[in-house]
Amino acid sequence: MVVVAPEERIEKLLGLLGLYEDDRIVYTSFDPVTVGRALGRRSILSPESIDFAAVDHVLIASFDVFQEYTDIFRQLSELQFSREKVTSIFQPHDTLLVFERLFSVPYRLNPGLLQAIIFNDCFERLNYAYGAILAVEQARRLSLPGVTLVETGVWTGRGLRNLCYWASALRYTFDLEVNVAGFDTGKGLPKCTDWRDHPELWQEGEMVMPDLNLLRSQLPPFCTLEIGDVAETAPRYLQKPNLSSQPIGFFALDVDLYTSSVDALKLLEGHPETLLPAVGVWVDDSYVNVMQNSFCGEALAIAEYNHRNHLRKIDMKKVRPNHASMLWHYCFAFAHIFDHPVRQGRRPSALIGFNHCDY
Ligand SMILES: C[S@@+](CC[C@H](N)C(=O)[O-])C[C@H]1O[C@@H](n2cnc3c(N)ncnc32)[C@H](O)[C@@H]1O
Known part of the structure; x- marks a missing residue:
């Protein structure tokens, strides 16, 4: 999974899900100013360094401004990444289902x-x-x-x-x-x-x-x-x-x-x-x-x-x-x-x- 525009609340979420140290999750950002910085134990990578063809899901962790999502969707589609495999922190249920499916997080009845x-x-x-x-x-x-x-x-x-x-x-x-x-x-x-x-x-x-x-x-x-x-x-x-x-x-x-x-x-x-x-x-x-x-x-x-x-x-x-x-x-x-x-x-x-x- 790739997290785009990572932020503190995603760090907290990964901690609660027991995935704080999981190397299958990487951070990236389309904002060049953020690339190269670190959040928690992960460095924020440049999108060019990620093979999106091998990525199963993208989590958008950004503000809930619709325009901003649109920009991210455009940037992802330029990288040939399908919109169907993207959820955002605006969609708690859909996102938690992805964590359940990909990382076996026990979400149902929890x-x-x-x-x-x-x-x-x-x-x-x-x-x-x-x-x-x-x-x-x-x-x-x-x-x-x-x-x-x-x-x-x-x-x-x-x-x-x-x-x-x-x-x-x-x-x-x-x-x-x-x-x-x-x-x-x-x-x-x-x-x-x-x-x-x-x-x-x-x-x-x-x-x-x-x-x-x-x-x-x-x-x-x-x-x-x-x-x-x-x-x-x-x-x-x-x-x-x-x-x-x-x-x-x-x-x-x-x-x-x-x-x-x-x-x-x-x-x-x-x-x-x-x-x-x-x-x-x-x-x-x-x-x-x-x-x-x-x-x-x-x-x-x-x-x-x-x-x-x-x-x-x-x-x-x-x-x-x-x-x-x-x-x-x-x-x-x-x-x-x-x-x-x-x-x-x-x-x-x-x-x-x-x-x-x-x-
Ligand atoms: C600020 S917007 C709602 C924003 C929405 N709650 C959100 O958070 O995305 C206010 C809405 O109230 C609706 N509204 C105002 N008076 C109303 C009335 N008497 N009956 C039904 N809807 C009304 C308007 O059509 C308007 O779209």
């Missing part, structure tokens, strides 16, 4: 390994990985057959596809039903109603989904796309007959506008059994832009949710205090569903020791 991989921040979009593994672990502790992970606001689908990669990894390791649902107008942002929607930041029709059919074809069967205004799709979704056996356990709030966020949060206002007792909520906008504040946008919608719901409260929480700080650690909350039978003490659970800093 929740401890996946937990360590997430704890050590080895792949992309740890906010999604973290929310997803907490949901699955909670479902397991409640002996539920499955769980649903929701993204409101899909746009290009990069977030949704990444959530699906994590869902696949969790299905494979926990042997649990993990479903995913993405909500989007398909037509970009609706019109701002007033100052609470941040008209100084957002324009109507911005962030149109580029190709709905292409995105649908890229999603696994356990993921649904709910297209339309979330004001209409959310109440419809809550009527899904099997939702209480796979309750919502992670919720990404990323529809930007205050008005859209109010409607998206209706997904956390259904029957108590359509939700886990504590739903992980990632709030995209908190603390990022100077203009964002508690009186507008997603934060205001959350405040109103809490005001409206006597027995449900979304509580922002600085998660993972035992990790080096990352921005998303400040953008996380839990929706506490106090009217859930578990929170009412009417159903047994095994929630002691379920600690947010262990993931």
Whole structure:
């Protein structure tokens, strides 16, 4: 295997997989400045010194900028290397399957390994990985057959596809039903109603989904796309007959506008059994832009949710205090569903020791 554009998190990953010293893995980079340097015990070789015809797989360990991947794919195809044999750190499940196949890493039914991989921040979009593994672990502790992970606001689908990669990894390791649902107008942002929607930041029709059919074809069967205004799709979704056996356990709030966020949060206002007792909520906008504040946008919608719901409260929480700080650690909350039978003490659970800093 060849790792292109190696970086620290790949070093950590190889260590966790027991491959830190494995000579079958070599590092290379298309960036001439990096070639010749060392990372851990491996030197970073020039691509010209590698016989790509003899390489069985390439792992791209780079930032999740699409343009950058495109450049790497172009450079690899110039070396006659097939795109089918490339995965990236954006694709945890596919990459771990390769390690299982090529290096006999015991990945299937190995929740401890996946937990360590997430704890050590080895792949992309740890906010999604973290929310997803907490949901699955909670479902397991409640002996539920499955769980649903929701993204409101899909746009290009990069977030949704990444959530699906994590869902696949969790299905494979926990042997649990993990479903995913993405909500989007398909037509970009609706019109701002007033100052609470941040008209100084957002324009109507911005962030149109580029190709709905292409995105649908890229999603696994356990993921649904709910297209339309979330004001209409959310109440419809809550009527899904099997939702209480796979309750919502992670919720990404990323529809930007205050008005859209109010409607998206209706997904956390259904029957108590359509939700886990504590739903992980990632709030995209908190603390990022100077203009964002508690009186507008997603934060205001959350405040109103809490005001409206006597027995449900979304509580922002600085998660993972035992990790080096990352921005998303400040953008996380839990929706506490106090009217859930578990929170009412009417159903047994095994929630002691379920600690947010262990993931
Ligand atoms: C910032 S983008 C989402 C990015 C995506 N979560 C990611 O991480 O890749 C916001 C999206 O929210 C969608 N949106 C905003 N208001 C909506 C509404 N009322 N109903 C459905 N979708 C909405 C827009 O179409 C837009 O594409």
